[in-house]
Amino acid sequence: MTAAPLPKARLRGLAQEAADLVREAIFAGHFPPGSPLREVELAAALGVSRGSVREGLALLEREGLVRSVWHRGTTVVDITAQDVEEVYAVRAALDRLAATSARRTASEGQLAELDDLVGAMSAEIAGEASGPRLLALDIAFHDRIYDAAGNRRLSDAWQAVRSQVHLFQLRRVALGYQHYRARVVDEHRELAALLRSGDPATLARRAEEHVHSACRSLLAGLGG
Template identity: 60%
Template structure:
């Protein structure tokens, strides 16, 4: 029988390379603007240049790096215009995700979200690890999209997720104390709204949460706006 579609491709070395470089970007080992050279990465990762090239293509699709003909491949710089665009999109997506999740959320979902917030609280009890705290923050929102169970909405979130992750890390590193003081409270408020019966209220809460994040990051990028 003639196949009309391609076989599912197994995860390859290029995907593994993308995971490792992405982690290094999030950890700050490759800061914004840093060059990413195929030869050096291949040596460091112990893989071929072809696998590195495949991995960098994944990161380019995620918006984490910039590349092109006759120009170096670099980690994206975080400019105010990028923040405005990405967070405007995120505000719309998160509002819809929260509103949709409210109609589907169950007790086990609430327990999972609360457990994530409890872990956030544990990180904020001391100086904490900013990278871990942001991972927990992103995991919370990943869970909201899973609860919402809208595949197209989830794909839209995943298209900007890596950029949001990087932007949030920058936000926390530039203003850890304000983030520490708000992250647990705001996420608990979202959970309470999800347990309520007002879809407009939960959407508004989710949007306000994103708007606050955007303003905090923009303030660090534009010192004159403080």
């Protein structure tokens, strides 16, 4: 029996680019939580087809960053207390596993990258610290831990919630910047030190508490 030919691959470059640009705009605050995302307007602004925008929004929906409802269109996800509790509960479990795995597998070069990121956070605060810039370094720090853990499925699980974590952390920073600014360097410096030579149980506990502290801060800001 002759096998049926495989379907032609579809070009998804523009859809991915549309997703990247809309994601950046959401993180930059151009589309706050709950804002509508209209295909026609986005297509005109980005200079791509509505089809590319539609596919791009579908990618962002899989990341949990936007929500589409039949006949109601697409909106940036809102941030409710339930959303916060669910996302941070998942992140706490993932971060615990990533940290304890990375402690066993991280190379000296990967540990040095974490130290460099902590140094960059400290330098940012010593200058005119920006909440979004500090958060970008914060997210990059955790990206490196997941890379160092060397577990592809764990990294995939992190990527599945990463955009939501970024959006929620942006709201946390906006609602309580001074609290975040005062803690971000010390907390990440402690994690970097524990990853290098700390007790595994202490590392696991501190990795979880790092996330739970962020959750409490955001819930307090939301009035939850």
